[in-house]
Amino acid sequence: MKAGWPQHSLGIYVHIPFCRKKCSYCDFYSVTGLGHAELEAYTNRLCNEIAACPAAYRTKPVDSVFFGGGTPSLLTPTQINRMIQTLASSFHLQQDAEITMEANPATVDLNSLVGYRQAGINRISLGVQSLQDSELQTLGRLHSANTAAEAITAARAAGFDNLSLDLIYGIPGQTKHSWMETLTAVAGYLPRHISIYLLQLDDEVPMAQAIARGELAQTEEEECEAMYFTALDYMGHRGLKQYEISNLAEPGYSCRHNLRYWHFGEYLGFGAAAVSRLGNRRWMNRPDLDEYMSGDCGNVPGQLLLEKMDPREQAVEAVIMALRLHEGVNLADYKRRFGIDLMQMYKSEIEMFISQGKLELEHGWLRLTKAGIMVSNQVLCGFVA
């Protein structure tokens, strides 16, 4: 944790809640079947919300922007450009800010990717998920393994050096062998960053219901665990080092925006379903597109206060989030920032977890062990008030 760093800058998250089609496993907020006019109206409303952001929120330099979804790549480069320009005129957007966009391989081509690059996007995260057609079908994705490969190549060609690929493991029907094939192929594209996500199903999503009906078989937990460690191991040997539970990167290519969450940094969210955290408050724009569109300027109907945290709660959140990081918590930095000596305040808990091999303490850094990650909730509970 770099001392002082997270408090002195701000990250901005922009939510694009549109998809061409809902994936069978996804429970994120998004709306399908909208045309160009609606996306244009959303862009206008979003720019309008950004421009009306209270002055008090704009004091800190912005050094990361993240367009997430949904499917941000349903927007045209022009629309993305307008949002970035609005951000630049409303905030102290740093010259070297990391500006990420999530993209669905099925919705991009070389043309649009060049456009995004020109609009100011300098990091792209492609939702590849798998490079096996059968698995992509199970997931309900629009793209094939070939389409994904073309998108990756096009992104490279468009000048995206900072390229990240998302992968999913634990897909029904996925095997250690097919996972290994995907990993091998992905490594061949030399991404700077990959995210590996365990398939997690909310009860409501179609895939969960298919599993409940017995049409699909859930992957065994042991199998998932093996896939997880295989990926860390295989990618680690190819220069992509784990820096967070689900994220691996080459040195210098960790996602600055996401690190902000784990470093307990501040962020503002714009758009329907976006979450913000400033100071002691965390709030969200409710996941309701119509409601969001009915607002004007800084007035977001139905904006919801999620949490108001006292200093102790903020300190607890900081530990919980930092322990997701491979490096862990730097005790000295933590003490400087929160005035709390973790080793003193949680002495018995930390000693117990260390004796159980769940935590390790090294040169002033406290972190989960490899085995500790698998039972991290147990450890994190020890820090919850």
Added chain:
Amino acid sequence: MHHNLDFGYNLGGIHPYDLEGSSLSLDHIRNFSIIAHIDHGKSTLADRLLQVTGTISDREMKEQFLDKMDLEREKGITIKLQPVRLKYKARDGKNYILNLIDTPGHVDFSYEVSRSLAACEGALLVVDASQGIEAQTLANVYLAMDQDLEIIGIINKIDLPGAEPEKVKTEMEDVLGIASEEIISISAKTGWGVEDVLEAIVERVPCPQGEEHGPLQALIFDSYFDPYQGAISYIRVVSGQIRRGDMIKMMSSGKVYEVSALGVISPYMTEVETLGAGEVGYLAAGIKNVSDTRVGDTITLANNPAARPLPGYQVVKPMVYCGLYPLENNDFERLRDALDKLKLNDSSLFYEPESSDALGFGFRCGFLGLLHLEIVRERLEREYDLSLLATAPSVVYKVMLTDGSEEDIQNPKLWPPAQRMEGVKEPYVKAGMMVPNEYVGTVMELCREKRGQYVNMEYLTSQRVMITYKLPLGEILYDFFDALKSRTRGYASLDYEISGYEMSDLVKMDIMLNGEIIDALSFITHRDNAYYRARALTQKLRRIIPRQMYEVVIQAAIGAKVIARESVKAMRKDVLAKCYGGDITRKKKLLEKQKEGKKRMKQIGHIEVPKDAFMSVLNIEKE
């Protein structure tokens, strides 16, 4: 302890004791109990007697007036007995003192029933007009007959739609030998017929016999602890007279005390100067410890002692034992204090410190039965704010050793190794189950499952059968009554008494987690059931032990021989979930929920075991 505080608050009495004179002639006193099967309306009748006689006003009336403990009201049962004095002006124009001595209704507390009865000359036998005679009705009637009490038969709830008073009358005459023309039909709920009950008490219950001027003999039939006055004893004066300021002697210990307060309960504590032969009341004498006012002891005067004590009671022995451990290890002393305090009011509670490798320091506690156990545990948790873990209850086994000696074992942990054992005896009960004809087969099947031995079967009427079995106490401890009720759609009733010890082929089953025996999970079982129970229990534990850092292997073993094995795989998947800005609140809520769940866990070595696991030994049959 609401029980005591209620009394403490009312001390000094806003209800003066207004019967003229202090020494009553014996022929104006009647001492009686109410006996009934559970739910037949005993407490309601008591409430109504209090009201009809004007002992309490309608304004003060609340249901189950005599049941002071919250637990008694919640469970709708009576646990502690209660004497109360009623004043009644009979149709003959004379004033009478009627001492009602309430009795508990559950089989765990039947010893309290016999104590109450010993202080009485008569008993009201209440039978529900739609249910008829039940197992406990019979048991209680036999207790009353043993004491030569005058029994007044009462049919209650005649106002209910299903009432069949004539049928029940015939049943009572046939089975209990109570003349049908003497049976009184009432509705305790509405008060209908309650006057007739009062008249019958006056007319038919004999007045107490006793030497009014002889040396004092007073029987202690209950005692409890009051924080202000020390031990309070409920007494029945059998002969002589006791007066405030008297120096009294406990005949069992010879200890002498000065009577600081004397009174009657009508229904609040009301002080009096004297209590004479035949009277029932309470006594305080600055006695610090309830064990010094032993129930069944005889009180006499220090300067004019009686020659002999009254026949006392058998000392009650705990039938069921279990370990009680604080979930927080440093609550051990608080648990000890709480048990000490409870013991003041509950002489049947037994406890001694024990330690378990798995659970740390706790107490081995003895109870009269499972209900008693449950009540004590609930009171400890509720009134003393403790969080407790109870190990599976065990009965007391008699183990015969190869050296010819015999040992009582009430803790599976102390079970001797097989090579030192000659044989084992386990306690049996003689259980009477009254059921409608059509459930005979069902009940017999249940008894066979529980290793019962058929004794006999008696048709009380063409429809109602009393089935008697001998059953191992250990087999009926947990869910027998529930199973009996559910398999007979609630029609069966049960009563049992300990019948003695018999040889059995019993083995000790150890449960191991990752190769380590968890002493608190060991239990004794019949060899024939061992494999089944081992399998069922290990499977159950697999489901309730959460995934941990390591694989947890669960084994059941007899001696060195493992007979069942299951395992809990390591890891939980949600730990790999992604967590970005929008996920944080949810993640924290999840952790808080998990932390809450952890409070119900016990850390054993590196393994977290849910609190419930220790009771699961018992109810594996349920699934």
